[in-house]
Amino acid sequence: MPTEGAATRPDDPSLADAAASLFGAYLHVPFCRRVCPYCDFAVVAGREDQAERYVAAVTAEIERAEPFPSAPAAVFVGGGTPTRLSPVALARLLRVLERRRGLAPEVEVSLEANPEDWSPAVAASLVAGGFNRVSLGAQSFDSGVLAVLGRRHHPREAEKAVFSAHDAGFASVNVDLICGTPGESPASWRASVERALAAGIDHLSVYALTVEAGTPLSRAVAVGAPAPDPDRQAERWEEAAYLAAAAGLIRYETSNFARPGHACRYNLITWAQGEYEGFGTGAHRHRGGTRSWNVRRLDRYLEAVEAGGKVVSGAETLGPWEQEAERLVLGLRRAAGVRAGAGGGRLEQSEAGRRLSAAGVLERVGDRLRVARPLLGDEVSRAVLALEPADC
Amino acid sequence: MPARSLSPELSLPPTALIRNFCIVAHIDHGKSTLADRLLERGAAVSRRDMREQMLDSMDLERERGITIKAQAVRLHHRAPGGAEYTLNLIDTPGHVDFTYEVSRSLAASEGAVLLVDAVQGVEAQTLANAFLAVEGGLEVVPVVNKIDLPAADADRVAVEIAAVLGVSPGEVLRVSSKSGAGVDELLAAIVERIPPPRGEDSDPLRALVFDSYYDTYRGVVCYLRVRDGRISTGDRLRFLATGESPAADEVGVLTPRAVPVATLGPGEVGYLITGVKEIDRIRVGDTVTRADRPATVSLPGYREPKPMVFSGLYPSDGDQFERLREALEKLRLNDASLSYEPETSRALGFGFRCGFLGLLHMEIVRERLEREYDLDLVATAPSVAYRVVLPDGREQEVRSPQDLPEVRREILEPYVRALVITPSTYTGTVMELLREHRGELSSMQYLTPERVELVYRVPLAEIVFGFFDRLKSSTRGYASLDYEHDGYRAADLARVDILLNAVPVDAFSAIVHREAAYSYGRRLVDRLRGLIPRQLFDVPIQAAVGSRVIARETVKARRKDVLAKCYGGDVTRKRKLLEKQKEGKKRMKMVGQVEVPQEAFIAVLRVDAD
Incomplete structure (x- = not known):
């Protein structure tokens, strides 16, 4: 999916801003073999018996959705583990989506996959079905760390998955890595990053292990298990950024690195405050200034769709100032930053903004603001949200 | 206001039939329970009038929204011979800080019931107040309370009290304020031993304001003890200290409900409402007289309250x-001892x-x-008031570490005479503790073989900084403390400043003895290190005396403060999380460039924290 042209750097401001007018579609697949101890997404384990029913329900939801503003330029199938559905089922969902308003030329069609469900045959089927980008949940190439994370694949499987994805014709292959897992050493982290890069990936996501409330991990930490150390995570991230740059992957968002032409367009839409539709359990959408989200529980979702009822469980519509603040908070995650605009100007003028500038966290480049020290990005976000509401 | 028929029983008893007394007791020695028993026995109105009277009083309350705190209660007591006595029980506060308030209560009384717990025995503060009573010429009626407790040792405690007061143990009464045993004997002793008030009905009015409080509807309500003359509703009054001259809108007595009366005469205790609304215009301890026939000499009992901390x-x-x-x-209306600027x-x-x-x-x-x-x-x-001698010899009072002049000849610090009573087994512990707090032994006396009275000269600042808690914990709560101001002495003192990122935090500065400077500085620096969140840069925390840094810690810069995950388009959740964190930020105070949580100020300054 070389949609941006091979020369477009992923941190190019025009690329970042253009995503605001694109339309995206998200499909959620909640099924997993087992639930990872740190995961708090809408997932279910051992319910694949409901897969057919679920595909039917998502199909119905897509068919009933409000008209799309334009043909989706990016489709993202996330989970859960999308590959718990067969490539045929996934392709069928893609066709249902396409029937609504077609797909944009050179559309990006991503899915998330687990190395343990991956095979050359699966990869080839998915490409045949229309997928052109895959995000592999490798997480680590250290078997000890994988065990702590509750992942059952072998490090070599992840490596082979990258190869077979490329061989099958995926235009973009991403690997997710998690840093700061208890038991991870500086050497094992470095080895993981190097191995992922050496496999020839086009895109790298580095996530810091986060203890989310209500997960088995948070319960373990509550009774004394080691919690991730943010200082160590900072070191890991810095090392990953260094190694990625050396391999030609440019950081274009807090956690994301890509070769030129391989930025994830679906995510760019999100950060540019663009519109997207969401389908399936717990899926979020952003349409016409309103953000809304579906019920998370599989059974409730299925029953609601089958009864022809509502699957939306909550919504919020932001006022003009809140939208402006959100534009900054989201946009400042990108290396390209964000056009300063009214809110950015006020941020710079505020006491917190001045401190952040003085500390070299917030940076002005022409008409844009950017976060020069991405690991302190939330500090900037809080400063934006702390601004008094104003007319925009 | 509707006209009221005033009960004849509630007006003008002859002074020979009045007894004014207070109860001096340590906290928990049963003062309130005893007061309840006395109230039951001596309901202020006769049974016949009780119902009508109470209802009337309740109407009054409803009408005007008055709730009078029972600071002084009028009781009736029928002696065996048939004489009807009026007893005024005047409340005293029970803590070492309130010696001043105790002295006001004492000034309104002719006698004091010294109440001592039959288990705990004599405590320093009870003793201090008993001495105040004796010095004030009051008749002390010693009582051992809680004689029915299993661990009670009434005989031993009676011997202890008798030794302190110089009376025979046989004069010490025994009471259980819980069961009521001995209360009748106590009432008899109050009538027999405490002298009636002396006062001249025909002299110009002199009445002591021994307490006051602010009522939303009526303004300032004063509690009065009439010494000479009479005060009647409608009188034009004059307050000798303030010069205020309001009219007496209402005078009355507390039964404990507020009951208006036409007149209060010599020896009587009651309340006065003048319509004065401004809280600063009436001072507790002032003398009230009549504007048309003023007395010239104020009553003793008023001391300018002296703030110490x-x-x-x-x-x-x-x-x-x-x-x-x-x-x-x-607050200052009810508490003349509170000052602020x-x-x-x-x-x-x-x-x-x-x-x-x-x-x-x-x-x-x-x-x-x-x-x-x-x-x-x-x-x-907290700080005490130091006196600083300037190079030109002038003296300046310093109430805040910020005001300490850089150039000075010397600093004088306030001392107290501290009285500690402890079981003799803890004598060594207590002496060690006082030595650590720069105390100097003045005298030591065995009250009984089991109990020791120690008198020390100690800097007030030492007492202020947590001494009492340490005394209590090192003696399992058995030692008791009282102190009184005892002049100033030159001392080797220094101001310790705390600097955050090189900016001094005035709120944390303290004047301390030079030898304690390091431990104070170290303690604050250590505590702050645990309380100050990591910032965008390294934050040095320093304790300094002048320009010399005596302790230092660093809060390392925050390195990661970002949530990596994107939550698959769940923008709302991320924003809500940030909003929540932002609320926490609001409770931060900026010190220079450093964000300090509100709680840090409280936690660091907590005296007992360690």
Whole structure:
């Protein structure tokens, strides 16, 4: 999916801003073999018996959705583990989506996959079905760390998955890595990053292990298990950024690195405050200034769709100032930053903004603001949200 | 106001049939229970009138919204011979900080019931108040209370009291205020032993204001003890100390309900409402006389209250400054010993430098401000009032570490005469503790073989900084403490400043003995290190005396403060999380470039924290 042209750097401001007018579609697949101890997404384990029913329900939801503003330029199938559905089922969902308003030329069609469900045959089927980008949940190439994370694949499987994805014709292959897992050493982290890069990936996501409330991990930490150390995570991230740059992957968002032409367009839409539709359990959408989200529980979702009822469980519509603040908070995650605009100007003028500038966290480049020290990005976000509401 | 028929029983008893007394007791020695028993026995109105009277009083309350705190209660007592006595029970506060208030209660009484717990025995503060009573010429009626407790040792305690007062153990009464045993004998002793008030009905009016409080509807309500002359509703009055001359809108007695009477005569105790609304215009301890026939000599009993401990009180939210001012104004009405003046702190903004009688007083005021006036306060490290001798020989009082002049000849610090009573097994522990607090032994006396009285000269500042808690914990709560002001002495003192990122935090400065400077500095630096969140840069925390740094720690810069995950388009959740974190930020105070959580000020300055 070389949609941006091979020369477009992923941190190019025009690329970042253009995503605001694109339309995206998200499909959620909640099924997993087992639930990872740190995961708090809408997932279910051992319910694949409901897969057919679920595909039917998502199909119905897509068919009933409000008209799309334009043909989706990016489709993202996330989970859960999308590959718990067969490539045929996934392709069928893609066709249902396409029937609504077609797909944009050179559309990006991503899915998330687990190395343990991956095979050359699966990869080839998915490409045949229309997928052109895959995000592999490798997480680590250290078997000890994988065990702590509750992942059952072998490090070599992840490596082979990258190869077979490329061989099958995926235009973009991403690997997710998690840093700061208890038991991870500086050497094992470095080895993981190097191995992922050496496999020839086009895109790298580095996530810091986060203890989310209500997960088995948070319960373990509550009774004394080691919690991730943010200082160590900072070191890991810095090392990953260094190694990625050396391999030609440019950081274009807090956690994301890509070769030129391989930025994830679906995510760019999100950060540019663009519109997207969401389908399936717990899926979020952003349409016409309103953000809304579906019920998370599989059974409730299925029953609601089958009864022809509502699957939306909550919504919020932001006022003009809140939208402006959100534009900054989201946009400042990108290396390209964000056009300063009214809110950015006020941020710079505020006491917190001045401190952040003085500390070299917030940076002005022409008409844009950017976060020069991405690991302190939330500090900037809080400063934006702390601004008094104003007319925009 | 509707006309009322006043009960003849409630007006003008002859002074020979009046007894005014207070109860002096340590906290928990049963004062309130005894007061309840006395109230039951001596219901202020006869049974015949009880119903009517109570209803009447309730109407009064309903009509005007008055609730009178039972600071002075009138009781009736029929002696075996048939004589009807009027007993006025005047309340005394029970803590070392309130010696001043005790002295006011004593000044309104001719006698004091000294109540001592049959298990606990004599305590320092009871003794101090008993001495005050004796010095004030009051008749002391010693009583052992709680004689029915299993662990009671009434005989031993009676011997202890007798030794202290120089009476025979046989004169010590025994009471159980819980069961009521011995209460009749106590009432008889009050009538027999305590002299009736002396006062001239025909002299110009002199009445002592021994307490006051503010009522939303009636304004200032004063509690009075008439010495000479009469005070009647409608009189034009004059307050000798303030010069105020309002009219007596209403005088009355407390039964304990407020019952208006036409006149209060010599020896009587009651209340006065003048219509004065401004809380500063009436001072507790003042003498009331009549404007048309004024007395010239004030009654003794009024001392300018002298605040001993000072602390800055600041609203956490700067917008609450005016509310704090109003609250302090209101509190001061009931508490003449509270002083305050505006103060500015670089770290904390606008607040007040407040003077208190002691640490407990400080805590009570702070608690009342927070609870009754719904304020959220930050208090600075308590300080005593030093006297600084300037190079030209002039003396200057310094109530805040900020005001300590750089150039000075010497610093004089206030001392107290501290009286500690402890079981003799803890004598060594207590002496060691006092030595650590720079105390010098003045005298030591065995009250009984089991109990020792120690008298020390100690710097007040040492007592202020947590001494009482340490004394209690090192003697399992058995030792007791009382102290009185005992002049000033030159001392080797230094101001320790705390600097955050090289900016001094005035709220944390303290004047301490030079030898204690390091431990104070170290303690604050260590505590702050645990309380100050990591910032965008390294934050050095230093303790310094002058330009010399004596302790240092560093809060390392924050390295990661970002949530990596994107939550698959769940923008709302991320924003809500940030909003929540932002709320936490609001409770931060900026010190230079450093964000300091509100709680840090409180936690660091907590005296007992360690």
